[in-house]
Amino acid sequence: MNEIGIGAGTSTRPGVVNHRDIDAVREAAAEVDFVHVLYGDPHGIARSKALSPHALMGALQHGVDFSPGPLVFDTGHAIALGIDDTAFVQELHGAGDMVVVPDLSTWTVTEHRGRRTGWVIGEERLRNGAEHPLSSRRVLREVVERAGGLGWSPVVGIELEFYLLRRLHEGYAGSPGGFGVQGSPEPTALVDGGYQFNSTRLLEAALDLLAPLWAPLRSLGAQLRTVEHESGPGQLEITFAPQQALAAADTVLLLRTWLKCFARGHGLHVSFMGLPAFPSADPSGWHLHQSLRRLDGTAVFADAVTGELSDVGGGYVEGLVRRAAEYSLLSNPTVNAYHRFGPAHSLSPSRASWARENRGALVRVADGGAPEAAHAENRIGDPTANPYLYLASQISSGVEGAAAELVLSAPVPRPQEQGTPLPETLGDAIEAFESSKAARELVGDDLHRALVELKRSEWNRFIAAEGGFRSGRVSEWEGREYGDEF
Known part of the structure; x- marks a missing residue:
């Protein structure tokens, strides 16, 4: 001190x-x-x-x-x-x-x-x-420090999807809840009809609505990279240039907070739910682009000549695949997040596998070009994930695999059919996380137990209210539980 x-x-x-x-x-x-x-x-x-x-x-x-x-x-x-x-x-x-x-x-x-x-x-x-002991930012900081001790600096690129909606009332129009019983969320309306992927028309209209928010968002710095219209009605994707891991997690915490806070005063609502509770919604994801560099900033993820994955990069990817199921609670922490993994959504991963340039795989590898551009994109994440714990689980898995010199398994041609199944519900994810020694070592005994008890409380209240999880059918309970805060 x-x-x-x-x-x-x-x-x-x-x-x-x-x-x-x-x-x-x-x-x-x-x-x-x-x-x-x-x-x-x-x-x-x-x-x-x-x-x-x-x-x-x-x-x-x-x-x-x-x-x-x-x-x-x-x-x-x-x-x-x-x-x-x-x-x-x-x-x-x-x-x-x-x-x-x-x-x-x-x-x-x-x-x-x-x-x-x-x-x-x-x-x-x-x-x-x-x-x-219950600090999640501490967990990520320690993971980054361990990577640094091995001579590596994790680099992260954020790709986050969300929905832009219009509030139907100027003031608060939901109904209040209580301890463990959430009220109804504020009523909202769609801003467009969607289902014209990358439509310039829809993007321009959305940018007009978001115009009052650009001034505060510029405070996030030069790392803000692109905005595009996704498939769903009013569904947008925002990406950031590669950053150091802790700075990337801080960016996401501020981005989500600012978008929700600043949009409200302009008659808008921003939803980061994996599958919002309105008809015709397409799931939103949080795809995490990641690689390692040496502490001097030089590339280590790919071969300097071919640009293809190096042994370090291959071990990193294998680590991501190996730990995906037991860390699912950290990448997909809500009941609602698991709607993304239903059979109707072919570009959301349901099995632990990897492939080159295949968005149906858990891990999509982009290599074979410039060595410094080679990276792995993990497509498992939900936009509501705790940024510090999500990034910590990813970097820890990858660094563990690289340090252990894991041999990269063969890529799979049909990633939705090959590989170890991932948890299909929040209940499954809680069990996998609770029984994982690696998860306990990652976050520490106290935070491990706390996360299990917090999420089990959430899951048990959902089961008591709805009886069970039905993929693709967003329940009234989910709308109340996550509609406003997430």
């Missing part, structure tokens, strides 16, 4: 934050109305407090006190982890405060509708400054 406390002087990226960063943020904060200090809870939902610029100065010294409530609630706000004498994480007993430490390297400012807001992502710590 340094002389100014556990706040700004304690970066989650050692060597990045220094006193000049503190001075720069202090100066910038004087020009904003509020500062959101936020973190991603176990579900990947951003939780924050809005601080006055004056209060931020104290946060830079000592961190921000937060209740641990978001760590113990499932997606429907049912208490799934004990805070009494049954608490298995000592720090949850009595619901005492934790501390969120701002990482000043994530500082950014948005201007929207005349209000300037500062944003800084933090990481959960215990009150004594030690790392919090």
Whole structure:
């Protein structure tokens, strides 16, 4: 602990934050109305407090006190982890405060509708400054550090799909819920008829609707790459240039949060549900492009001459395939996510396999060209996934395979029919994750148990309400549970 406390002087990226960063943020904060200090809870939902610029100065010294409530609630706000004498994480007993430490390297400012807001992502710590066992950002940071110890730097490209919808009322028009019983979501309407893939007409109309959001989205930096119209009505895809892994996860946390927050004031609603609860929806996915580079930035994923997968790249891909089923809970964490894997959706993976340039495979390999462009695209992810845990599971699987020098299996010609079946429901994914030694080692004993109990609470409430999962038929419960928050 340094002389100014556990706040700004304690970066989650050692060597990045220094006193000049503190001075720069202090100066910038004087020009904003509020500062959101936020973190991603176990579900990947951003939780924050809005601080006055004056209060931020104290946060830079000592961190921000937060209740641990978001760590113990499932997606429907049912208490799934004990805070009494049954608490298995000592720090949850009595619901005492934790501390969120701002990482000043994530500082950014948005201007929207005349209000300037500062944003800084933090990481959960215990009150004594030690790392919090239930922090998901911690997990990704540790995975990246382990890769660095092997001489590798993970690089990630984000490809995220979502739906743009029109709100039917100016004010809140849903019905409130309670602890473990969600109310009805706000009514929405489609913005177009869809089913004209990559239509310029539909894209231009969507861009017109999104125009007020471009100013804050530009704050994400130059890594914003493309926007395109997908198949579904109002379904868009946004991609980002390759980034370092922790920065990529932070980008997704901010992107999802900003799109949902800023769209609302313009009569719009953004949905990241894997299959939204309206007729004619096409599933949305989160495809993760990934590779490794040496610490000096040179390519290691592919042969320098042929551009085809190197032994390191082949081991990485084999690791992704091998761990896919047991990490499915981290890539597809909701009941709704598993509608994507039904037989009607041929481009969503249902089996653990890989192939070259085949979007029906779990892992699509793009190689044979420029060595620095070779990468693996894992198509398993749901847009609601916790970005830190999803990326951690991917990078850990790949690095494990590369370090163990796994021999790459043969590509499959029919990826929807060949390979180990992936979990078909959230219940299946919970069982696979719970029994996985690798998953426990990845996230730590406490977070492993917490995730199982949080997701089992969610699954049990779904079964009690609906009786069972029916692929392709989005239930009323799913619409209530995920419609507004996701």
